[in-house]
Amino acid sequence: MTNNATMHEHDVIVVGGGGAGLRAAIAAEEEGADVAIVTKLHPVRSHTGAAEGGINAALRDGDDPKDHAYDTMKGSDYLGDAPAIETLCETSPEETIQLEHWGMPFSREEDGRVSQRPFGGLSFPRTTYAGAETGHHLLHTMYEQVVKRGVTVYDEFYVMDLAVTDHPDPDERECHGCIAYNIKSGDLVGFKADGVILATGGDGQAFDHTTNAVANTGDGLAMAYRAGVPVEDPEFVQFHPTTLPSTGVLISEGVRGEGGILYNSEGERFLFERGYANNDGELASRDVVARAELTEVSEGRGVNDEYVDLDMRHLGEERIVDRLENILHLAEDFEGVDGLEEPMPVKPGQHYHMGGIETDENGETCVSGLYAAGECACVSVHGSNRLGGNALPELIVFGARAGYDAAGRDLGEARIDTGPGARSETETDLDTPVSPGALDGAEPDAVADGGALATNAEAVVEDELRRQRERVETLLERDGINHAEIRSDLQDAMTEFVNVFREKEGLQQALEAIRDCRERYQNVAVADPSRTFNTDLLHTIETRNLIDVAETITLGALARDEFRGAHWRKEHQERKDDEWLKHTMISWNGGDPEVFYTDVILEGEEKTYEPKIRSY
Numbered sequence: 001m002t003n004n005a006t007m008h009e010h011d012v013i014v015v016g017g018g019g020a021g022l023r024a025a026i027a028a029e030e031e032g033a034d035v036a037i038v039t040k041l042h043p044v045r046s047h048t049g050a051a052e053g054g055i056n057a058a059l060r061d062g063d064d065p066k067d068h069a070y071d072t073m074k075g076s077d078y079l080g081d082a083p084a085i086e087t088l089c090e091t092s093p094e095e096t097i098q099l100e101h102w103g104m105p106f107s108r109e110e111d112g113r114v115s116q117r118p119f120g121g122l123s124f125p126r127t128t129y130a131g132a133e134t135g136h137h138l139l140h141t142m143y144e145q146v147v148k149r150g151v152t153v154y155d156e157f158y159v160m161d162l163a164v165t166d167h168p169d170p171d172e173r174e175c176h177g178c179i180a181y182n183i184k185s186g187d188l189v190g191f192k193a194d195g196v197i198l199a200t201g202g203d204g205q206a207f208d209h210t211t212n213a214v215a216n217t218g219d220g221l222a223m224a225y226r227a228g229v230p231v232e233d234p235e236f237v238q239f240h241p242t243t244l245p246s247t248g249v250l251i252s253e254g255v256r257g258e259g260g261i262l263y264n265s266e267g268e269r270f271l272f273e274r275g276y277a278n279n280d281g282e283l284a285s286r287d288v289v290a291r292a293e294l295t296e297v298s299e300g301r302g303v304n305d306e307y308v309d310l311d312m313r314h315l316g317e318e319r320i321v322d323r324l325e326n327i328l329h330l331a332e333d334f335e336g337v338d339g340l341e342e343p344m345p346v347k348p349g350q351h352y353h354m355g356g357i358e359t360d361e362n363g364e365t366c367v368s369g370l371y372a373a374g375e376c377a378c379v380s381v382h383g384s385n386r387l388g389g390n391a392l393p394e395l396i397v398f399g400a401r402a403g404y405d406a407a408g409r410d411l412g413e414a415r416i417d418t419g420p421g422a423r424s425e426t427e428t429d430l431d432t433p434v435s436p437g438a439l440d441g442a443e444p445d446a447v448a449d450g451g452a453l454a455t456n457a458e459a460v461v462e463d464e465l466r467r468q469r470e471r472v473e474t475l476l477e478r479d480g481i482n483h484a485e486i487r488s489d490l491q492d493a494m495t496e497f498v499n500v501f502r503e504k505e506g507l508q509q510a511l512e513a514i515r516d517c518r519e520r521y522q523n524v525a526v527a528d529p530s531r532t533f534n535t536d537l538l539h540t541i542e543t544r545n546l547i548d549v550a551e552t553i554t555l556g557a558l559a560r561d562e563f564r565g566a567h568w569r570k571e572h573q574e575r576k577d578d579e580w581l582k583h584t585m586i587s588w589n590g591g592d593p594e595v596f597y598t599d600v601i602l603e604g605e606e607k608t609y610e611p612k613i614r615s616y
């Protein structure tokens with residue numbers, strides 16, 4: 001470790017201290033690397049702490065990782081890559097047991113075995129949990145390991161951008177570190193490293209009604225995108241069927257896993273009675289349940305024309321308090337509803353981004369030295385729809401792999417090819433303009449696009465540090481508009497037009513609104529002149545990232561003329577495997593986004609997954 005006031009040096013830098021970042025840091029440390037976590041929040045305040053329901057792992061007799069892989073591929077609507085899915089399902093049991101050995105307090109059966117419960121889209125009750133606070137315990141368990149191993153944690157450091165060489169071909173670029181704003185002191189510092197792992201979590205703040213925290217602003221995704229890494233399958237956003245209507249706070253799928261029932265205003269158990277999911281009912285996959293709820297509301301059978309009811313009273317107080325106590329508090333605190341006495345109001349809300357930074361099974365991107373893991377990444381295990389309980393195993397499985405690989409362990413050659421060089425031979429005719437001229441009129445100082453001209457690692461970081469300093473000074477010193485109105489307009493457009501039900505005209509309106517936000521952002525300024533704890537400055541920079549992320553989501557959604565998983569299109573209500581069995585990739589391309597496609601890998605180790613009609 002080398003430190004001076006403006007430059008820190010480590011072998012591996014992990015950006016983010018949530019589940020993926022902590023697991024990556026532990027792995028890199030185990031491999032003997034000098035590793036540091038750089039994070040805008042203290043690790044245990046990361047959004048992983050909000051995860052309620054559990055971790056999918058084939059642990060029990062009668063279960064099999066192969067069945068978990070099949071369920072995951074089916075859940076993905078055949079857009080997941082088999083090498084990634086099989087790695088996830090085969091490794092999840094050992095990673096879950098590792099957590100148990102580190103002291104994670106999993107819920108247990110009377111006979112002492114770790115409890116597992118059913119979750120949507122699973123053929124076996126394989127969701128392992130710690131009450132309804134699984135994520136909280138997962139974070140604390142891994143943070144203890146980080147402290148024990150002496151990993152350096154720079155908390156309240158906001159990473160603004162990556163330090164990457166400037167080569168016309170992203171496949172030839174190298175990442176040498178990143179630049180962070182020290183929130184406590186107001187100083188900008190460079191971090192030089194051989195490997196940088198982005199583990200910055202989700203981007204739910206691109207939407208208005210979301211289960212995500214205010215810190216989930218897609219920073220890492222936007223940084224990697226601008227550095228030349230394609231954003232994979234951005235159009236696939238998960239809307240969770242059970243969020244509280246007034247706040248978007250999540251009511252875990254664990255409620256339905258334990259036997260909770262959904263009713264419409266006519267008292268019908270509509271998932272069965274109206275034929276949406278004749279076999280699995282409430283435990284159908286999330287995209288199916290969310291569409292069913294909104295159909296009920298739009299056809300006049302919603303409660304108060306807005307939501308449906310989730311009833312768990314029949315489970316009895318003892319079971320509810322034992323397994324779902326946290327849910328009682330959330331319903332009471334945010335909706336004033338006593339879940340022991342009355343049903344809870346629920347409606348779909350943005351929850352998870354299946355798309356993300358394109359990586360291979362070892363967490364590597366096409367830019368040398370740059371890795372990604374967790375929700376910001378797309379490896380891809382979730383394809384077009386994530387199964388509940390499959391994100392937490394993704395954090396620990398692929399967080400660990402990224403950490404090991406970045407620290408030099410040989411994990412074998414990846415089967416998934418990345419970068420513009422992996423482009424599929426089959427071209428798609430797009431009837432949508434995908435080149436919005438993103439940088440027209442942009443002021444480079446305020447947006448900090450492009451890579452560094454130097455090639456020497458230290459000079460690359462120093463160049464980027466200088467650019468980010470200028471950027472901050474410009475934002476603090478000039479007069480202009482506040483970011484808040486821009487962010488709010490962006491969220492409104494995304495929530496109205498890029499939601500569960502999508503149609504071409506609405507998506508085009510969203511794209512126009514996003515371009516308008518981008519244009520207005522060129523005149524953005526920070527009103528608060530203070531150097532320390534300047535949240536106005538941070539939120540302004542985050543808003544820029546949200547604009548970039550929202551644009552990729554909308555471009556991907558406009559281009560994909562089919563209905564697959566969480567992406568439903570009014571004009572195209574069928575899955576089109578002949579044309580669309582492929583991953584969307586969006587490249588920054590100097591601010592003029594380019595859309596291309598890569599092949600989905602359905603060939604697994606022992607079998608090829610044949611796309612079938614997906615019913616529950």
Ligand SMILES: Cc1cc2nc3c(=O)[nH]c(=O)nc-3n(C[C@H](O)[C@H](O)[C@H](O)COP(=O)(O)OP(=O)(O)OC[C@H]3O[C@@H](n4cnc5c(N)ncnc54)[C@H](O)[C@@H]3O)c2cc1C
Nearest residue numbers: 016017018019020040041048053054159201374375391392
């Ligand atoms: C309410 C809720 C409940 C869920 N329940 C479940 C569940 O039961 N089971 C399941 O499998 N999945 C669940 N999920 C999904 C899952 O919890 C998340 O996908 C996962 O926790 C994300 O982890 P992460 O490590 O990728 O990101 P996070 O935990 O969000 O961590 C991101 C980290 O990055 C840091 N960061 C971000 N930007 C910057 C920046 N610019 N500079 C420095 N640091 C930065 C943050 O400080 C933070 O430490 C749930 C999601 C939500 C919202």
